[in-house]
Amino acid sequence: MILRLKPSNNTVFRIIASRGTAWAPGARAAGGGGSCKLHPPALDCAGRPTTRTDPAMPRKTIDLPDHFLFETHYDVLYTDVNAANHLGADRLLSIAMEAQLRFIRQLGHGQAIAFEDAGLIMAHAETAYLAEADYGDRLRVELGAREVEEKSFQFVYRISKDDSSVEVARVATTLLFFDYPSRRVVPVPEDFRARVTGTAEEPPWRG
Structure with a gap:
């Protein structure tokens, strides 16, 4: 026309x-x-x-921490698979959050986001999808911490196929400690800081 x-x-x-x-x-x-x-x-x-x-758009790389604190496994569910018949990119953050919950529970805290008297809130998240994963694949999810500041820190996750070590994705989340009664961000608890920075001299946890 x-x-x-x-x-x-x-x-x-x-x-x-x-x-x-x-x-x-x-x-x-x-x-x-x-x-x-x-x-x-x-x-x-x-x-x-x-x-x-x-x-x-440049391809961004999520840098890994010096060491991982926690390792767990996740089996790809039918509800994790998208129309292209592989793990959907939108599910990566959910898998990371499941690993975070398991790690917090391993530290002795039963609530999903709570540590001591403060809750964890997410301020930022980014993902990098590196390889496909299919329904039924068992994934190994490793969690580490970095950039532990006064009131914030990052959890970094490496997600790999358990049977081949093929790296599927990396996820990074920036978290804050938040006091809900006063509605304000509070400093990272010293005990938590010691445990995630390795100064507590504890081996990596598995869950």
Whole structure:
């Protein structure tokens, strides 16, 4: 379909709607001569794809901690599988949260997010999907801590296939300790800090 537009400067532009390409009179179909103004999708005046000049989204890497504190296993469920018949990317954070709960319980705390008198709240999360996992696959989930600051820290998870050590994904979450009665963020408890930084001299837990 060809549309004719008449801008205020009386220059007539023709737009090929199916290609999203616009050019001014004088441009030749085979290229060369005249002026050509491109619009997404980026095609030249002959309708050929052009090289994108805008940078693609860079692939980010989630750095692993120096050592892992906790290891557990997770079997991929039917409800974890997406329409492409493999583990959905949206399930990675749920798997990480399950590992976090098991770790907190291993530390002796029965509640899902509580440690001492404060709760854990998530301020930020990121995932990196590295390989597919299928229904029934047993995954090994390793948890470690890094960047333990005054009031925040990160849990980092490495998710791998248990039978082949193929790394499926990495997850990183930034967590805060939050006092619900006073509605404020509180410092990381010293006992927790010692246990996740390794200064408590305890071996890695398994759950």
